[in-house]
Amino acid sequence: MTEIENPGINTENIEEAVKYLGEAIGEKWVSNDHAVLSSYSRDFTITPGNWPNIVVIPGSTEDVQKIFRIAYRHKIPVVPISSGFNHGGMCIPRKGGIMIDLIKRMDRVLDFDDETMTITIQPGVRNAVVAELAEQHESIPGVRKIIAGLPLTMGSGSTLSNYFCRGGASTMLKHGNTPESIVSMTMVLPDGEVLKTGPSAMNEKSYLPVVSGPGPNIAGMFINSSGCFGICTEMTIKLFPEPKLEEIQVFQVEDEDDPLIVEKIVDLIYRVTRLDICDFVYKTHGGALANGNPDPEVNREDSAEIMSEQILLIGVSGDDEEEIRIKMDIVTKMAEEAGCFKVMLEVFDEIFPDGFPFRREARMRFSAYVGGQALGGKGSFQWLAGNPKLELIPELSRGYEQLLEKYWKPTDPEYPRKRTMAGTAIQGPYPFGRCGTLEFDYWWDPSNVETVKKGTQMIKKAANHLIAHRVPLWRNMYDHGELHIPLLGTYFDLLKKTKTEFDPDNLMHPDQIPCTDDYI
Amino acid sequence: MDYKAKLGRNIKSLMEYRNDAWKCVRCGLCRMGDPEDVDGQDFIDNCPAGTTYGFELFYSAGKWDLIKCLTAEPPEIDEPTELMKKAIFTCTGCGRCQEVCNYMKGLEPMNAFQALKAYAIEKWGIKKEHNNLVQSILNYDNPWMAPRRTRAHWARKLDFKLKDATKEDVDILFFPGCNASYVPEIVPTARATANIMRSVGIDFGILGEKERCCGSTAFRCGAFEMFEKYKKQNIEQLNSLGIKTMVTACAGCHSTFSHNYAGDLDFEVVHVIEYVARLIDEGKIEFKNNLDMTLTYHDPCHIGRYGDIYEAPRKVLKALPGVTFNEMKRIKQSSMCCGSGGGVKTAYPEMALSVASNRLDEAKEAAGASTVVSCCPFCEINLGEAAKARQDGTKVVDIMELVEQAMKG
Numbered sequence: 002m003t004e005i006e007n008p009g010i011n012t013e014n015i016e017e018a019v020k021y022l023g024e025a026i027g028e029k030w031v032s033n034d035h036a037v038l039s040s041y042s043r044d045f046t047i048t049p050g051n052w053p054n055i056v057v058i059p060g061s062t063e064d065v066q067k068i069f070r071i072a073y074r075h076k077i078p079v080v081p082i083s084s085g086f087n088h089g090g091m092c093i094p095r096k097g098g099i100m101i102d103l104i105k106r107m108d109r110v111l112d113f114d115d116e117t118m119t120i121t122i123q124p125g126v127r128n129a130v131v132a133e134l135a136e137q138h139e140s141i142p143g144v145r146k147i148i149a150g151l152p153l154t155m156g157s158g159s160t161l162s163n164y165f166c167r168g169g170a171s172t173m174l175k176h177g178n179t180p181e182s183i184v185s186m187t188m189v190l191p192d193g194e195v196l197k198t199g200p201s202a203m204n205e206k207s208y209l210p211v212v213s214g215p216g217p218n219i220a221g222m223f224i225n226s227s228g229c230f231g232i233c234t235e236m237t238i239k240l241f242p243e244p245k246l247e248e249i250q251v252f253q254v255e256d257e258d259d260p261l262i263v264e265k266i267v268d269l270i271y272r273v274t275r276l277d278i279c280d281f282v283y284k285t286h287g288g289a290l291a292n293g294n295p296d297p298e299v300n301r302e303d304s305a306e307i308m309s310e311q312i313l314l315i316g317v318s319g320d321d322e323e324e325i326r327i328k329m330d331i332v333t334k335m336a337e338e339a340g341c342f343k344v345m346l347e348v349f350d351e352i353f354p355d356g357f358p359f360r361r362e363a364r365m366r367f368s369a370y371v372g373g374q375a376l377g378g379k380g381s382f383q384w385l386a387g388n389p390k391l392e393l394i395p396e397l398s399r400g401y402e403q404l405l406e407k408y409w410k411p412t413d414p415e416y417p418r419k420r421t422m423a424g425t426a427i428q429g430p431y432p433f434g435r436c437g438t439l440e441f442d443y444w445w446d447p448s449n450v451e452t453v454k455k456g457t458q459m460i461k462k463a464a465n466h467l468i469a470h471r472v473p474l475w476r477n478m479y480d481h482g483e484l485h486i487p488l489l490g491t492y493f494d495l496l497k498k499t500k501t502e503f504d505p506d507n508l509m510h511p512d513q514i515p516c517t518d519d520y521i
Numbered sequence: 522m523d524y525k526a527k528l529g530r531n532i533k534s535l536m537e538y539r540n541d542a543w544k545c546v547r548c549g550l551c552r553m554g555d556p557e558d559v560d561g562q563d564f565i566d567n568c569p570a571g572t573t574y575g576f577e578l579f580y581s582a583g584k585w586d587l588i589k590c591l592t593a594e595p596p597e598i599d600e601p602t603e604l605m606k607k608a609i610f611t612c613t614g615c616g617r618c619q620e621v622c623n624y625m626k627g628l629e630p631m632n633a634f635q636a637l638k639a640y641a642i643e644k645w646g647i648k649k650e651h652n653n654l655v656q657s658i659l660n661y662d663n664p665w666m667a668p669r670r671t672r673a674h675w676a677r678k679l680d681f682k683l684k685d686a687t688k689e690d691v692d693i694l695f696f697p698g699c700n701a702s703y704v705p706e707i708v709p710t711a712r713a714t715a716n717i718m719r720s721v722g723i724d725f726g727i728l729g730e731k732e733r734c735c736g737s738t739a740f741r742c743g744a745f746e747m748f749e750k751y752k753k754q755n756i757e758q759l760n761s762l763g764i765k766t767m768v769t770a771c772a773g774c775h776s777t778f779s780h781n782y783a784g785d786l787d788f789e790v791v792h793v794i795e796y797v798a799r800l801i802d803e804g805k806i807e808f809k810n811n812l813d814m815t816l817t818y819h820d821p822c823h824i825g826r827y828g829d830i831y832e833a834p835r836k837v838l839k840a841l842p843g844v845t846f847n848e849m850k851r852i853k854q855s856s857m858c859c860g861s862g863g864g865v866k867t868a869y870p871e872m873a874l875s876v877a878s879n880r881l882d883e884a885k886e887a888a889g890a891s892t893v894v895s896c897c898p899f900c901e902i903n904l905g906e907a908a909k910a911r912q913d914g915t916k917v918v919d920i921m922e923l924v925e926q927a928m929k930g
Contacts, residue, residue, distance in 0.1 A: 030575065035598055036605030037576045039590045040583030045546040058575045085547045085582070104549075105575045110562050127553065130562045157549035381546055448543035 018075045025067040030058040041100045045381040047457045048090025053100035060106040062234040070193040078508045081228040083124045083159035088384040095512040121237040129156030145242040161236045167225045180224045187235035191504040228510040244318030248325045251344040252336045253309040263395040269339035278328045280316040381447040386440045387472040400466045401441045408459035528616045535640040538633040539592040545585040551618035554855040564850045569858045569876045570611040578608045581618040581630045615858030616826040638743025650868040651742040662733040663699040673729040675708045686726030693725040694764045698771035700898030707898040713925040721805045737777040742864035756785045772823035772897035794896045798833035808927040811843035817888035820856035821897030841927045847888035861903035877907035892916045
């Protein structure tokens with residue numbers, strides 16, 4: 002555990018800040034107890050931990066405003082956290098300071114608007130709650146229920162944070178990425194002022210489901226800023242009509258040793274996504290599916306052995322079985338043309354007696370991907386993703402395989418390759434297959450010092466591997482942000498200027514995003 | 522994989538949980554009800570200590586972090602802080618976190634937190650309030666500092682004489698436990714149970730003054746050493762009786778005898794609710810009285826998650842004439858603890874009452890019931906106190922009392 006010296010923090014001003022914070026939001030919700038701080042010092046990624054100096058649990062936007070004003074007066078950094086389950090060390094207080102825990106008390110659904118099909122939530126509202134509420138509604142009675150295009154994370158994850166941090170959505174192919182569904186936000190700015198974005202800027206109660214507010218859309222500056230420009234305390238997001246029926250089909254390449262296995266799968270992705278008939282297209286690993294199996298009675302290692310390492314899942318939906326059948330026939334024909342074949346779902350019956358895990362109910366509970374992996378395997382999980390053009394994916398995947406050979410294998414030779422899920426996955430390409438989200442995944446044992454060391458090296462190399470191909474990284478990683486300064490030019494200059502204007506003392510989640518010169 | 526069977530059993534030393542602590546990914550599923558059963562935003566949180574105090578340290582993930590700190594070399598925390606002790610000893614041992622985490626990831630958070638309690642006792646001493654409980658068990662064979670000779674006083678008001686199982690041969694031993702023997706609000710449960718068993722012609726006995734605490738309270742507080750010593754004496758006494766079945770009125774006794782004495786006892790241990798459900802199935806119980814009430818059922822952790830006894834109480838309640846039975850939101854595996862277990866009621870009564878009051882809110886708002894029924898004396902004492910404090914007409918009743926009432930002509 003590294004403790005970074007922060008010139009703005011000393012015992013005296015921390016004690017003073019604790020006193021003022023207690024007066025402002027209630028003593029019960031403020032602590033600088035060492036043990037309390039310890040539980041906000043790490044996450045499950047390879048990001049080195051660091052301790053905050055104070056933890057506060059606000060109950061409202063007004064509380065957050067008060068906290069910011071006190072933090073600014075005392076020049077103490079502020080770091081937000083909601084569920085704390087993330088892939089990028091996003092809630093590690095790198096320079097100490099005040100950790101604002103948003104999950105506990107700010108957990109209200111503020112509005113559910115049937116007419117505009119939007120929901121307004123606080124950061125503590127979990128995906129399971131949003132999903133359940135949405136499904137209880139029908140925009141027009143007798144027509145279709147509503148669903149949330151939830152991020153691909155677990156039911157316990159914070160919906161607001163996932164949208165704010167650009168989590169990939171389960172409906173990405175159909176409706177775009179999560180930020181594209183953000184209608185408005187309530188942001189508390191570093192000086193404690195409140196800014197409403199989107200339609201709410203003009204009328205607090207306007208949930209008009211268009212993304213832009215009046216004039217230029219300044220909301221974009223906050224999205225994925227990890228709290229560097231302020232904290233989002235309320236968010237209105239779009240919901241979608243739920244298809245009456247959905248079907249999922251699994252495809253794989255005949256020969257597992259086929260050197261063109263990734264090319265064939267990417268070819269199939271190209272074809273089917275451009276048809277505009279699929280809900281999602283998702284390339285994953287057999288091991289990943291096995292890890293994510295919610296059934297404890299099933300031996301995950303055995304089931305990993307049965308499945309192919311490279312699997313493509315394609316989901317379609319429709320109003321009746323005939324529509325589903327026609328769509329699936331078209332997809333299957335294309336798969337055959339691309340050198341892939343359809344795996345009969347009955348094969349999975351034994352492995353997944355409670356239902357195939359990519360079905361909607363299971364997606365909700367275990368998440369299609371992240372949750373299952375993180376829960377099912379041996380330890381922790383490090384993730385790295387970027388948005389390359391599909392045609393780059395085979396080359397990038399091969400590069401990652403080489404890194405795995407070099408770094409993963411020597412540290413964990415006993416662990417079956419298929420269950421490590423160390424490898425690549427392609428999350429649903431954006432509409433019409435223009436771009437995919439490539440994931441490099443590494444399953445590691447965080448209690449093993451050697452694994453951590455090797456894993457850290459490998460992830461850094463993998464990040465460099467993507468950056469070398471000018472692939473924008475998706476999430477700020479330790480030491481390798483998506484804001485890779487040398488490649489950004491004017492973008493970085495403007496960001497730096499804005500940050501300086503907003504937060505001259507660099508107190509808002511300092512060093513989370515490298516938008517200052519003194520980035521560590 | 523029998524993930525249930527591990528609950529509260531074979532607790533290892535804290536150091537042996539070190540690697541597991543690093544495997545928690547802070548997914549947060551352990552702190553909430555089953556996502557599939559979530560219905561709205563209320564009553565989703567399911568960790569009693571976390572719900573009360575809010576800081577991550579009080580939830581599973583925070584306690585895993587604490588274990589990382591304490592087992593690091595050198596330890597990252599040397600001296601215990603007040604909040605740290607509070608976080609360690611406010612774990613009620615309800616087992617919800619382990620129910621989820623062991624199923625999903627194979628970890629045993631609740632067992633690890635029991636080990637954390639034992640570690641804290643070894644390093645920094647036992648809490649005064651818990652020490653009183655433990656000393657009372659050692660000195661009086663019950664945690665309430667009540668004299669041994671009054672243990673069987675509950676039976677005085679029965680209109681028949683109970684057999685003394687230490688002197689007469691019986692197949693069935695009724696074991697009311699310390700609460701039903703001594704706590705005035707719970708004593709009617711013991712009497713109701715005895716009346717029910719007698720009225721259907723069951724030949725049973727009790728240990729009377731010789732009945733001794735099962736040791737559950739000491740174990741849940743983390744006083745493992747004392748518990749093991751005490752357990753040995755209990756095993757000798759109970760096995761010498763030659764009984765075939767022990768019927769417990771207490772969920773805590775039931776889980777302790779079934780889990781922590783597992784393999785050492787020569788007879789089956791049955792909770793009274795299972796026993797009565799069996800009698801209903803066999804057609805031995807006849808109900809004559811219409812109760813005319815709306816109620817809900819609170820699953821006690823020690824027969825629910827620990828014992829997998831979910832259907833028997835529901836079957837009994839549904840069999841009672843004139844009862845409208847509504848479920849709360851957090852039920853069965855996802856049931857919310859009453860907040861009393863693990864020595865919390867004794868050391869942190871304000872937390873126990875706050876959690877209980879939240880549970881009563883749920884009964885009222887989600888189930889529309891002002892009568893909460895259970896079959897664990899610890900839950901009933903705690904929920905009952907919370908109900909009294911609310912002064913809103915909420916009642917807490919043991920199922921056995923309702924069964925007895927419904928059987929009366």
